[in-house]
Amino acid sequence: MNQAQIALYNEVLKIRPLPGALLDIGCGDTSFIQNLARALPLAQVTGLDIALPKRAVAPSVSFVAGDAAKLPFTSESFDVISSCMSMHHWGDKRAGLAEAHRALTLGGWLLIADPLKKGWLENRVLGWTVERLDGGRFIGHGELASTLNELGFEGVSVELIPKSLGSLSLIKARKP
Numbered sequence: 690m691n692q693a694q695i696a697l698y699n700e701v702l703k704i705r706p707l708p709g710a711l712l713d714i715g716c717g718d719t720s721f722i723q724n725l726a727r728a729l730p731l732a733q734v735t736g737l738d739i740a741l742p743k744r745a746v747a748p749s750v751s752f753v754a755g756d757a758a759k760l761p762f763t764s765e766s767f768d769v770i771s772s773c774m775s776m777h778h779w780g781d782k783r784a785g786l787a788e789a790h791r792a793l794t795l796g797g798w799l800l801i802a803d804p805l806k807k808g809w810l811e812n813r814v815l816g817w818t819v820e821r822l823d824g825g826r827f828i829g830h831g832e833l834a835s836t837l838n839e840l841g842f843e844g845v846s847v848e849l850i851p852k853s854l855g856s857l858s859l860i861k862a863r864k865p
């Protein structure tokens with residue numbers, strides 16, 4: 690696992706009670722959620738991605754094709770929603786975060802690992818260089834925190850992931 694995945698994995702496993710149902714948005718090839726499924730053998734682990742995985746999905750996890758902005762799940766379906774290095778690709782981040790809020794159970798946690806813009810230097814590095822290479826669009830720490838608060842999340846926290854480039858952040862928010 691990379692630094693973002695390790696940070697997210699550790700955070701998911703700190704949640705008590707352990708999640709009974711977990712959704713990972715932008716799960717890619719599902720390898721990350723297969724690790725989570727091994728650590729949470731009683732949980733129902735689902736990955737969603739706008740693209741189909743390039744290899745077979747392990748039987749321990751479910752894969753659903755879909756867009757973060759329109760989750761194909763009923764409200765209050767998941768105790769934890771995670772997302773690793775995907776949010777900066779979402780065309781409509783606010784819609785994706787609102788959908789995560791809708792799909793979480795009361796008391797459920799949203800846990801995201803993604804680079805955030807913070808200041809002039811990061812804006813230049815992320816905004817001008819990485820966005821061109823990566824094709825995503827990064828948002829600022831403040832913009833993300835206020836969007837999460839407006840959508841009704843509480844306990845919003847953002848911390849830097851150690852041993853990363855200085856902008857990779859772990860974002861946590863709870864649906865009250």
Ligand SMILES: C[S@@+](CC[C@H](N)C(=O)[O-])C[C@H]1O[C@@H](n2cnc3c(N)ncnc32)[C@H](O)[C@@H]1O
Pocket residue numbers: 694714715716717718721737738739740755756757758772773774775778779780
């Ligand atoms: C950099 S990859 C990260 C994959 C995986 N989370 C990981 O850590 O290896 C970003 C993923 O987000 C997915 N993605 C991009 N936009 C999306 C959207 N609007 N809804 C769902 N998934 C999306 C991409 O298809 C891709 O698999």
